[in-house]
Amino acid sequence: MAKLTKITTQKKNKARYNIFLDKGQGEEYGFSVDEDVLIKHKLQKNMELDDAAVQALIQSDNLHKSYTLAINYLSYRMRSEKEIRDYLREKETDPEQIDEIIKRLKNERLLNDQEFARSLVRTRVTTSSKGPLMVKKELIEKGVHAQTAADALHHYSFDEQIEKALKFAEKKMRNDGRKSHKQQVQQVQQTLMQKGFTGDVIQEVIAQLPDEENEDAEWQAVVHQGEKLLRKYSSKAEGYELKQKVKAGLYRKGFAFDSIDRFMEEYIEES
Known part of the structure; x- marks a missing residue:
């Protein structure tokens, strides 16, 4: 059994505290914890801690640090569950703690693949020239279930697809003015396919382009x-x-x- 002899604030991080213990051979540094862990477990001078309690506190602090990493990672933009798991694995977080963090984030409504998918679709619609198939591929690569990705694409309407694809096609036709009209149209079709637009959208766009060359x-x-x-x-x-x-x-x-x-x-x- 060890006795908690002193608690000091770290110089470089005022939110973390050094815990000193006496295991019968004089005072020595034991471990450090975040302020939240300190308060949660009501650590104070003269408290007695056995080895199991010390290990539990260290694990609790590690969990808190990993959770804080996840929160910081989420602060930049919404993330999929897979992105959070991959990030925490890179930070060498214990697999069991990753599961616990994921569960907590979901309970706090900070992690939701359906919301993430809808948000990403809306962002791609307003900021990129990607078609729905490419957006769906991106979602699946980020770990979103295929059906969830398909449902989110309802937020990318057919009219929006036509508008975006036509705008791109007209710009490409202008830029390819030194090619034949036939070749310009063929390259528009090919590029729209590569960008993930469906055949019916491409056909509609081609139909709206000038059918005769200048x-x-x-x-x-x-x-x-x-x-x-x-x-x-x-x-x-x-x-x-x-x-x-x-x-x-x-x-x-x-x-x-x-x-x-x-x-x-x-x-x-x-x-």
Whole structure:
């Protein structure tokens, strides 16, 4: 049995206290605890503590420290249960204490995967260009159950998906002005799929895009791409072979035959 002989405040952390014990051989440092643990267990001078009580106090303090870490981690943004568990494991928290902390956080309504999923969906809708499939994938990677993730996506309406996807598509079409209209549309479709938009949304967006290219812009794109192909192949081929390589290259890029023939006449056959 040890007697608690002194309690002192730590110099670097006024919320933590050093506990000194006398186990029969004079006073010595025993352990330290947080202020909450000190108050909860009513530690005071001359209290007698056996080894089991000392270990219980140390465990209680470790639990409090880990709980405080979890609270601090939650202070930046909402977290999923998996994120909290992973974080506490990184901090080498005892597995049993992790379960206890998770239970406490849930009871205090600080941890709820359904609320977390809904919050993340709303955030992605307002701050990113991600489609629903990518948002769902992100939720599942964060440990949210697939059905919970699917339910949360009800907060990402079809109209919002169309609006976001169309805005992105129009911007990409403007940025890809030196490509053929056909290639621009194909790349919009491909990119929207990569961003996690569904087929019905993509079809609706494509239907709302201009279905005919601007003749002037299309011709400028043919010239730009044709000249690139000429530079690429002119050192490797000439005459008929050069023409065929350029024509094939422009066709692969989605240009119409009449535009390709016009380029051949103006930039190759007369050169």
